[in-house]
Amino acid sequence: xxxxxxxxxHLIITAAAITLAVVIAIxxxxxxxxxRWLVTPTLVLGALIYTIPSxxxxxxxxxxxxxxxxxxxxxxxxxxLMIILRNTIVGLQGIPPHVHKAALGMGYSEGSLLVRVGIxxxxxxxxxxxxxxxxxxxxxxxxxxxxxxxxxxxxVLNGFTNNFFRAPILAGTLLAVMLGLIxxxxxxxxxRRLSPWAPAASP
Amino acid sequence: MSVLxxxxxxxxxxxxxxxxxxxxxxxxxTAVAVLAAAAIALPAGIVTGHLGKGSAVVTSVxxxxxxxxxxxxxxxxxxxxxxxxxAAIIALAIFAIPPMLTNANxxxxxxxxxxxxxxRAVGFTGRQLFWQVELPLALPLIFAGIRTAxxxxxxTATLAAFVGGGGLGRFILDGFALQDTTMVxxxxxxxxxxxxSMEGLLALVQAGISHRLGRVPGRLTSSFLRVFRTS
Amino acid sequence: xxxxxxxxxxxxxxxxxACSSTSSTEETNSLVIGAFNFTESQILAEVYAGALAAKGxxxxxxxxxxxxxxxxxxxxxxxxxVPEYLGTFTEFLNIKxxxxxxxxxxxxxxxxxxxxxxxxxxxVGVTLLSPSPAANQNAFAVRGDFATEFGLVTMSDxxxxxxxxxxRLGGPPECPQRPFCQPGLEGTYGMKIAEFxxxxxxxxxxxxxxxQGSIDVSLIFSSDGGVEANGFVVLxxxxxxxxxxxxxxxxxxxxxxxxxxxxxxxxxxxxxxNELIAMNKAVDLDRRKPADVAAEFLAAKGLV
Numbered sequence: 001x002x003x004x005x006x007x008x009x010h011l012i013i014t015a016a017a018i019t020l021a022v023v024i025a026i027x028x029x030x031x032x033x034x035x036r037w038l039v040t041p042t043l044v045l046g047a048l049i050y051t052i053p054s055x056x057x058x059x060x061x062x063x064x065x066x067x068x069x070x071x072x073x074x075x076x077x078x079x080x081l082m083i084i085l086r087n088t089i090v091g092l093q094g095i096p097p098h099v100h101k102a103a104l105g106m107g108y109s110e111g112s113l114l115v116r117v118g119i120x121x122x123x124x125x126x127x128x129x130x131x132x133x134x135x136x137x138x139x140x141x142x143x144x145x146x147x148x149x150x151x152x153x154x155x156v157l158n159g160f161t162n163n164f165f166r167a168p169i170l171a172g173t174l175l176a177v178m179l180g181l182i183x184x185x186x187x188x189x190x191x192r193r194l195s196p197w198a199p200a201a202s203p
Numbered sequence: 204m205s206v207l208x209x210x211x212x213x214x215x216x217x218x219x220x221x222x223x224x225x226x227x228x229x230x231x232x233t234a235v236a237v238l239a240a241a242a243i244a245l246p247a248g249i250v251t252g253h254l255g256k257g258s259a260v261v262t263s264v265x266x267x268x269x270x271x272x273x274x275x276x277x278x279x280x281x282x283x284x285x286x287x288x289x290a291a292i293i294a295l296a297i298f299a300i301p302p303m304l305t306n307a308n309x310x311x312x313x314x315x316x317x318x319x320x321x322x323r324a325v326g327f328t329g330r331q332l333f334w335q336v337e338l339p340l341a342l343p344l345i346f347a348g349i350r351t352a353x354x355x356x357x358x359t360a361t362l363a364a365f366v367g368g369g370g371l372g373r374f375i376l377d378g379f380a381l382q383d384t385t386m387v388x389x390x391x392x393x394x395x396x397x398x399x400s401m402e403g404l405l406a407l408v409q410a411g412i413s414h415r416l417g418r419v420p421g422r423l424t425s426s427f428l429r430v431f432r433t434s
Numbered sequence: 435x436x437x438x439x440x441x442x443x444x445x446x447x448x449x450x451x452a453c454s455s456t457s458s459t460e461e462t463n464s465l466v467i468g469a470f471n472f473t474e475s476q477i478l479a480e481v482y483a484g485a486l487a488a489k490g491x492x493x494x495x496x497x498x499x500x501x502x503x504x505x506x507x508x509x510x511x512x513x514x515x516v517p518e519y520l521g522t523f524t525e526f527l528n529i530k531x532x533x534x535x536x537x538x539x540x541x542x543x544x545x546x547x548x549x550x551x552x553x554x555x556x557x558v559g560v561t562l563l564s565p566s567p568a569a570n571q572n573a574f575a576v577r578g579d580f581a582t583e584f585g586l587v588t589m590s591d592x593x594x595x596x597x598x599x600x601x602r603l604g605g606p607p608e609c610p611q612r613p614f615c616q617p618g619l620e621g622t623y624g625m626k627i628a629e630f631x632x633x634x635x636x637x638x639x640x641x642x643x644x645x646q647g648s649i650d651v652s653l654i655f656s657s658d659g660g661v662e663a664n665g666f667v668v669l670x671x672x673x674x675x676x677x678x679x680x681x682x683x684x685x686x687x688x689x690x691x692x693x694x695x696x697x698x699x700x701x702x703x704x705x706x707x708n709e710l711i712a713m714n715k716a717v718d719l720d721r722r723k724p725a726d727v728a729a730e731f732l733a734a735k736g737l738v
Contacts, residue, residue: 048399051354051358051398051399051402052391052398053361053362053394053398055372056391059375059378059379059387059391060387060391062379062387063384138272139274142274142275143362153274156275159282160278160281165282166279169275169278170279173272176275177272180270
């Protein structure tokens with residue numbers, strides 16, 4: 001596998017995992033906050049999944065999805081889900097009471113209030129979550145090399161099994177680190193554009 | 204389920220590839236890595252926090268540490284000549300430094316100025332101020348850093364198997380190589396149990412410390428998600 | 435609204451990712467080759483891939499760990515071809531289909547083994563093509579000074595030594611279950627293995643562990659390019675435990691066409707064990723890329 005193919009695969013897996021996580025996390029967060037009792041169990045379940053190291057989760061999903069990129073994407077989506085979910089819930093729970101009352105007064109139902117008012121207000125928190133999740137995911141993709149889909153991790157592992165060839169191990173590692181930093185910077189820029197009213201936040 | 208049967212098989216509990224041996228390997232690797240990291244991170248964090256200088260360096264180190272994938276670092280170290288346990292320990296120690304460093308730094312520098320003023324008012328010297336005021340107040344947060352690092356390390360120590368270092372990751376890798384789904388799932392289960400136990404145990408210790416030394420307001424965030432996955 | 439735009443883009447990305455991550459095997463000129471996680475397998479995959487690409491095929495290579503993982507992928511068609519090893523693959527299928535106590539059907543006769551292998555492979559929907567003259571037997575190596583100190587030349591010598599001394603064996607995780615690995619050493623040679631250390635199949639982990647002295651004997655490939663460089667001694671298989679392990683393309687039967695067979699067989703026929711060793715050495719020691727070494731070989735043989 002050459003460096004460019006690996007980089008592209010790395011990007012695609014990261015993007016797919018984050019997208020999947022966002023698509024599940026945000027509706028799930030709305031649901032959880034809406035039916036309040038769901039918040040704690042959801043967060044606890046997520047925390048439990050999060051303690052499982054990536055090697056274990058990816059190989060744990062291998063019987064289900066096989067030697068495919070899907071195995072890696074689903075595993076990483078589960079980790080990203082946890083971060084984004086938590087941030088979204090915290091963001092949604094932070095709607096000021098007077099805003100809440102005003103919206104109810106305007107005729108919003110609880111549910112649509114969460115979606116039409118809550119999510120935009122929670123956007124800074126959600127974006128921070130997406131950013132943290134993305135940096136984390138970029139590192140985790142490498143472990144997918146075990147099932148043949150590790151992006152830059154494949155370059156690293158191939159170098160390792162080929163008589164400890166250090167050049168690709170270094171190249172793959174450095175590229176992955178740079179990729180993480182670049183994506184983080186891009187997401188910070190996106191964060192500021194999408195929610196210009198929020199103060200420049202850092203985790 | 205077949206996983207339960209696997210756990211009741213006595214041959215899996217004995218010998219150099221049995222559960223006790225692998226558990227011990229995982230613990231030893233974790234302990235050495237965390238101690239080594241603490242020996243570096245805690246003094247560095249405490250001193251920079253106390254002096255109020257070098258926090259930019261601390262932040263940079265922490266950010267960089269977050270961006271380096273431990274898996275890659277592990278393979279790099281092993282290829283550089285440390286096949287076996289030593290590569291795993293060094294990689295994990297490096298992985299453990301950022302959370303302990305950051306927490307120690309913030310813990311000391313964030314000590315309530317009023318407490319410091321009170322200490323000075325009572326006539327404490329700089330040294331006494333440090334040992335009797337700052338350090339005790341900072342201890343809960345410092346310990347939170349140790350706790351985060353320990354849980355991260357014991358989970359990530361699973362990767363040691365990649366470079367011939369033993370540990371619970373062996374069940375996962377060997378099971379994968381043998382297409383033995385039962386072994387893989389058993390390994391996953393063991394790792395999850397060990398990680399959660401470590402988290403629970405240290406949470407209790409944390410509660411004990413906080414109870415005795417007073418809670419640090421606002422800093423101890425919820426017990427979920429202080430582990431930051433990069434591997 | 436901005437959120438809708440972002441979400442829309444995100445969903446599009448996910449859709450694209452989903453499309454690109456499924457291997458499309460519907461087109462007849464598209465092929466996925468599976469390779470094991472050691473240098474030689476990657477070189478072989480590149481050699482076959484290069485020959486196919488030159489004839490207009492769209493080839494991709496999937497790297498994986500070992501036969502236990504790759505064989506099911508081959509049977510299901512997830513990968514369409516694997517450069518296999520005749521004897522080992524035949525016995526692997528034999529045990530899978532006839533149980534762990536099945537009598538060995540692979541032997542030191544290439545033709546006989548091939549017949550057995552093809553019959554077994556057919557039962558799982560895989561076709562074995564013509565074996566290459568190039569072969570890579572499993573072998574076992576010890577450190578040079580260790581061999582000199584104890585006068586070790588053959589495997590029987592090591593077996594005798596194991597009676598009085600702890601011998602630690604290093605090999606791939608599946609070694610304790612492979613008939614030509616640990617069970618073969620213990621059964622045929624009566625060797626006493628004090629400890630088995632799971633490392634890799636004759637790869638850098640095993641070789642480093644052997645050099646460092648964490649193991650005493652390691653599985654190694656007879657086509658390994660670095661035996662001399664590492665100061666290892668390969669022990670002679672005096673009781674003939676190892677069977678013929680010629681390179682043979684294993685193709686999922688549904689993907690076999692006369693054209694494919696011709697191309698692959700031509701490549702196999704052109705390879706010799708010495709050339710394989712040279713290619714391994716070029717990648718392992720001289721740090722050349724498997725794809726480059728493969729391209730050079732194909733050009734020299736007029737296969738592109």
